[in-house]
Amino acid sequence: MAVQIALANHKGGCGKTTLASHLLWWAAKHKLRAHGVAIDPQGNLIQRIINDPRLQRERVYRANDWLELTYSPNAAPGGTFNADVVVFDFPPGFDICNIIQPHLWLVPVDGREAVDGLMTALRTMKVAAGGLGVYAVPNMLDGAGRIPTNAVRDALGKVSGVKVWPASIPDSGTIQRSAEFRAPTWRIPNGAGSAGDEAMQAFCTEVFRLTGLTRRGR
Ligand SMILES: Nc1ncnc2c1ncn2[C@@H]1O[C@H](COP(=O)(O)OP(=O)(O)OP(=O)(O)O)[C@@H](O)[C@H]1O
Ligand SMILES: [Mg+2]
Numbered sequence: 001m002a003v004q005i006a007l008a009n010h011k012g013g014c015g016k017t018t019l020a021s022h023l024l025w026w027a028a029k030h031k032l033r034a035h036g037v038a039i040d041p042q043g044n045l046i047q048r049i050i051n052d053p054r055l056q057r058e059r060v061y062r063a064n065d066w067l068e069l070t071y072s073p074n075a076a077p078g079g080t081f082n083a084d085v086v087v088f089d090f091p092p093g094f095d096i097c098n099i100i101q102p103h104l105w106l107v108p109v110d111g112r113e114a115v116d117g118l119m120t121a122l123r124t125m126k127v128a129a130g131g132l133g134v135y136a137v138p139n140m141l142d143g144a145g146r147i148p149t150n151a152v153r154d155a156l157g158k159v160s161g162v163k164v165w166p167a168s169i170p171d172s173g174t175i176q177r178s179a180e181f182r183a184p185t186w187r188i189p190n191g192a193g194s195a196g197d198e199a200m201q202a203f204c205t206e207v208f209r210l211t212g213l214t215r216r217g218r
Pocket of ligand 1: 019091
């Protein structure tokens with residue numbers, strides 16, 4: 001059975017689609033069969049990886065030999081996937097996060113306001129048996145005008161039932177540009193080896209190590 005990872009937060013623009021797309025690109029690069037599911041009706045996950053597809057419910061889009069995508073607006077996709085990992089990209093809001101029960105929830109947090117609501121959300125966020133729980137992932141907290149990373153990490157640490165991801169992802173021009181290039185940080189011009197790329201690859205590496213998928217020796 002595929003490992004299921006879901007990205008959610010009640011706040012828009014905190015990095016759900018960015019983290020989801022990088023996890024998929026990273027998995028495919030390491031020859032894991034990866035499947036992305038755009039639960040967000042805007043279909044940003046698909047748009048971020050494949051140039052301008054016509055979004056069609058339940059249609060499977062093939063990005064490359066290892067990466068496929070399904071558009072499943074506001075609903076759990078029917079059937080099962082022939083994949084090692086399935087990554088679900090939710091719209092802002094926690095109201096429909098009970099439609100699936102993944103092994104791991106990742107909640108990107110880009111500021112204090114993204115911390116609010118997490119306690120309520122925990123009542124609806126279900127984790128599959130033997131799963132890894134709910135992790136808050138501090139993202140972009142070091143940019144101008146942002147609340148410093150440590151202050152948000154401290155606030156997150158007080159939310160019971162949520163683990164705080166050990167590393168924080170920086171506000172990075174490389175990560176920003178990856179969205180424009182529809183490519184992972186390591187594939188965009190001058191991206192490979194930058195601080196944003198290293199942080200993103202370290203994040204992906206650790207997620208897949210945690211799931212046990214990279215212990216299969218691929
Ligand atoms: N670590 C980062 N550094 C710089 N830019 C980032 C970072 N993470 C995300 N972004 C940028 O922030 C914007 C919002 O990110 P993204 O689309 O992933 O958020 P989202 O949570 O999926 O938003 P929505 O709720 O609208 O679906 C994008 O332009 C993305 O490139
Ligand atoms: Mg999104």
